[in-house]
Amino acid sequence: MTPICKTLAAAALIAVAGAAPALADDLAKIKSEGVMHALTTGNDRPNVMMDASGKPVGYEVDMCNLIADKLGVKLDLGVLAWEGLLPSITSGRTQMICSGVNITPARQEVFDFSVPYSRTAIVAMVPETNTDVSGPTDIAGKIVGAPIGADGDDVVREIGGYKELKVYPGVAEQFADFVAGRIEVAIVGDKQAAEFMKSRPGIAKIVGKPYKVNLVGYPLPKGSTEMKAALDKIISDARSDGTLNAMAKTSFNLDDYDAALPPIGEDAPLKK
Missing domain, CATH: 3.40.190.10 (Periplasmic binding protein-like II)
Incomplete structure (x- = not known):
């Protein structure tokens, strides 16, 4: 930000x-x-x-x-x-x-x-076949999706360089667009990404290290x-x-x- x-x-x-x-x-x-x-x-x-x-x-x-x-x-x-x-x-x-x-x-x-x-680690999730995104900061020219809030769209705006930012009320809507191919990179919490990949094996992966780790209270x-x-x-x-x-x-x-x-x-x- x-x-x-x-x-x-x-x-x-x-x-x-x-x-x-x-x-x-x-x-x-x-x-x-x-x-x-x-x-x-x-x-x-x-x-x-x-x-x-x-x-x-x-x-x-x-x-x-x-x-x-x-x-x-x-x-x-x-x-x-x-x-x-x-x-x-x-x-x-x-x-x-x-x-x-x-x-x-x-x-x-x-x-x-x-x-x-609790804590939240913010990561980049991309399609399993993606080879040109190396981590959360590597979103130049990409259509990026994120939930609303400090760990979502605020992070993407802070990083900058994206082609388009789609903001969602929650991860359910974000993941629906990810599956539909309407976003190229999902900026999301590591727990949410892991849960999604477990439920939909073979279509997504986490790339790079977390952008940040936040404490929750x-x-x-x-x-x-x-x-x-x-x-x-x-x-x-x-x-x-x-x-x-x-x-x-x-x-x-x-x-x-x-x-x-x-x-x-x-x-x-x-x-x-």
Whole structure:
């Protein structure tokens, strides 16, 4: 993202944060009501997806269920498009986002974040027969597809040089266009790419090294000291006793998933 785009993105987040009073420290309210209200996209396979009955499932849902269970409350999980998730925190519409929010400099200015509980590696996926794309930065003159957000179209715009950029609300739509040949390069998370290649063997491959690896945490209104402390303890305990890695193994078939995260109990580094 260019410096101007970064400034605009930060300004947009700050404007959203100021549009309505943020409800900091919802912990007491959650416990008194016995319910934790949360939202997810349901459209970020394999992090979160909709099952045959229309119910969100996956690692993100498993983590939110764990948090609700440890808090001794029920999880009320709704579905909303990605672009509405962060505003739902600042407006008080919801208390948690179960959709893998990357910890970015602009977001750190607006939100408090829990300690990281997940991560996202951004890679380039191309057709199996492709021989002229060597990695995520090698997209000059190409038709590129990416999901909306900091790990999708923002990355592509930052790299630049592409012929055309197609932006999607989620990976399902992105992969449909990939299969149809409407995009030449898919910029996407490594977990999503691996899941797709497993389900459609022989048609795609990942090329080069990841463009970047982002840490993922739960965004909270600024000043949410008690809620952050509660989330940090639950996440840290889940890492210490192996629960987090076990859930990641089930969802992603990856071993030692938390190895790329900061030491247990430590926040993501402040970025500038």
